[in-house]
């Protein structure tokens with residue numbers, strides 16, 4: 001059997017950590033109760049486990065447990081936040097500010113709201129991928145009800161200045177939402193210090209299972225109103241109905257717990273691997289780093305390569321490494337990444353780009369192997385291009 005390629009696509013998903021899996025397993029077969037069942041021990045056990053996970057996640061972002069609403073992931077959390085605010089506050093205004101480089105799970109709900117009559121401002125980013133706060137300042141209007149800016153970008157890993165944005169929103173009494181799917185467990189998040197009112201989270205980017213996430217909804221100073229987008233049994237304070245997925249929630253809590261404990265050392269380790277990868281790859285000519293050099297996730301490296309065809313490059317890399325191309329989250333689509341074009345890249349350069357997502361389980365040896373193969377692939381593609 002041939003060896004499987006080295007996994008370097010941790011922004012798209014991560015493997016479930018064994019410790020997370022072990023925490024989850026008893027909740028499938030043994031403690032399988034419905035956390036909403038209040039009349040027997042099966043329900044109480046499940047409820048206790050959910051409560052513990054809720055507390056862990058709340059502590060991780062400096063919120064209270066009642067402010068955590070479990071969802072099926074960050075896509076649902078973003079939809080709930082954006083549409084839920086739009087519906088609850090539309091009589092106060094119909095203008096929303098977000099950013100060109102957001103995940104499609106923010107951009108698409110905003111575009112949907114446009115069809116209902118809302119106005120959306122998509123802020124540009126600077127060459128380093130970070131928004132200009134002066135542009136935000138200019139974008140505020142009297143009828144702005146919501147600002148949505150992600151914590152860490154899923155393609156180029158850059159970190160937006162959440163505390164500054166939060167302060168500007170609070171000054172104007174505008175609700176601030178942050179898609180923090182890539183940030184939870186990886187960088188410090190504090191909804192109080194950062195004045196964040198709504199925060200979308202997901203488990204599967206931080207070694208938890210797929211299909212579970214949460215929306216933080218501020219209850220105090222101010223209390224954020226949210227129109228439910230899913231009606232039914234009244235779970236999650238009537239904001240998000242549906243039987244809670246106990247095993248996934250338990251795993252989410254465990255994943256966050258582990259990440260908080262290991263964050264500092266893990267970031268150091270990831271930054272070392274990334275630095276080594278970058279040093280080896282950038283010995284090639286015509287390699288561009290996408291996004292700010294330091295204000296980014298430790299495990300992220302996103303580069304554009306001159307003089308090679310994007311799909312040929314990916315094809316050449318495939319046997320050795322699992323990475324994403326410029327059109328990251330929708331690899332089926334051939335359009336260049338909206339994130340890279342927002343940085344001001346030409347379409348061609350945006351095509352020939354590679355996103356490396358280094359994670360907890362990668363090793364120094366793997367990074368060396370990847371770097372070596374990357375360099376030789378680019379060199380041979382360039383040689384072929386000259387011969388044609």
Ligand SMILES: *Cc1c(COP(=O)(O)O)cnc(C)c1O
Nearest residue numbers: 073074075103105154181182202
């Ligand atoms: C992965 C991701 C999402 C989608 O999260 P799911 O839990 O898969 O729905 C949303 N936003 C960002 C920034 C992401 O990286």
